Amino acid sequence: MRSFKVKSTTESGLLVAITVIMALMAVYLPIVGIAATLLWPLPIIVLIVRHGMQYGVLSVAAAAIIMTILISPMSAVHMVAAFGPPSLALGYGFYKGLSAARILLYGIVASLVGVFLTAGLTMLITGINPLAMAEQVESMKEAAGAAFQMYESLGMSASELEQTKKQFMEAMEYVTLLLPVVFLLSGMITAWLNFAVGGKVLRRLGHHVTTLPEFDDWHLPKAILYIFGFSLVGLYWGSTREIEILQQVSLNAYVLSTLAGFIQGTAVISSFARNLISRWLFWLIVLFVFLNGAISQILAVCGLFDMLFDYRKRFRRS
Incomplete structure (x- = not known):
């Protein structure tokens, strides 16, 4: 029993270190950081499957504390709030041996929870609502106005300029209208990617997990x-x-x-x-x-x- 606890603690520390390294990559490496951000839940998923939910929850908390010290409190809050829920949900699904469809469903729902949790914390800390697209769309329209003036000075005809403006405004309206499906698709991508990669990693480690x-x-x-x-x-x-x-x-x-x-x-x-x-x-x-x-x-x-x-x-x- 003692050796098992030592092994669990050691693996937990190692996987927490990996999550922190991935968070550092997400912040400081522009291209590789995108993959590191999307796959941040992976070490937590592996830890839950190997040692149980309690280790997963404690590891998320430990990673949050370390990221707060090494990076910044805001970055730690965003990372943990956005990807902590899908980490725990997918890890729980694999740990319990649920069907692939149920694991993905849990991951998608948890990813959506992470999106709204991140938005709520951001609004609480900064007073800015990242889900309110109206303000962002208006600022984009103002920036586009300057671009249209430049096109006009370069000799673009009035009819072409008016058509371009109309298409741009319609696109902005669609961005606002399609915000719910954008959030849903982002949650689906995060859940599916970590499900697919996590399943391969767990099988390489000798675990039997359900697959699509x-x-x-x-x-x-x-x-x-x-x-x-x-x-x-x-x-x-x-x-x-x-x-x-x-x-x-x-x-x-x-x-x-x-x-x-x-x-x-x-x-x-x-x-x-x-x-x-x-x-x-x-x-x-x-x-x-x-x-x-x-x-x-x-x-x-x-x-x-x-x-x-x-x-x-x-x-x-x-």
């Missing part, structure tokens, strides 16, 4: 297709009857369901193209399709209908 099925076999819930239909009706009603809240909710639902349809459509194509082209060429084509608005929409619609009809199952039977 192969990408070719991904089947997203049918409910997403109905959400897509609701979003189309909501966008129509919201615009024709000038119901702003309905329009915003529908727009976010449309973007989220379309992205889900694109993922499912890509899984369908991946299944059919598995033995036809190399994987790097396949993903290069997917990137091109994603950047092409019209083709990506077609693939997204195909993916949405696959949730209902399951093309892969039908073709395998035939």
Whole structure:
């Protein structure tokens, strides 16, 4: 028992040191720091799986104290508040041996909690609400005004300048409207990345952890297709009857369901193209399709209908 405690304490200290080093990288290394920031929960996840939740909670607290001393209190607060909850949630899911879907769900919810917790602490400390996009959008519009004046002095025609202004203002409005789905996607990316990398690390350490099925076999819930239909009706009603809240909710639902349809459509194509082209060429084509608005929409619609009809199952039977 004593040797186990010594081993647990030693590993805890080592993994806390790794979290602090990753925090230092996030602050002082611009490019590598992005990866270090997103993967900051990883050592805590490993620690929880190997030694239990109590060690994970204590390690998060210890990392916060050390980061406060070595970096700054604000940086420590932001890092721990944003990534502490998903660290504990994902670690708990792996520790309890939950299904991959439940672990990801816990991680996404915890990531969203981290976003709002960070915003609340920032507002409490500085008085600035980072979630209030109206002020940021207004400052961006003011900065853009100076840029438009420069374009005008360079000889841009009045019609071209007016068109550019209109497109910019519409883009700013969309940024404000799509704020909820941006937060949701950021939480999904954080949870999925740490789930995927954490699962590989834990398996290398000899732990049996649940994994997602192969990408070719991904089947997203049918409910997403109905959400897509609701979003189309909501966008129509919201615009024709000038119901702003309905329009915003529908727009976010449309973007989220379309992205889900694109993922499912890509899984369908991946299944059919598995033995036809190399994987790097396949993903290069997917990137091109994603950047092409019209083709990506077609693939997204195909993916949405696959949730209902399951093309892969039908073709395998035939």
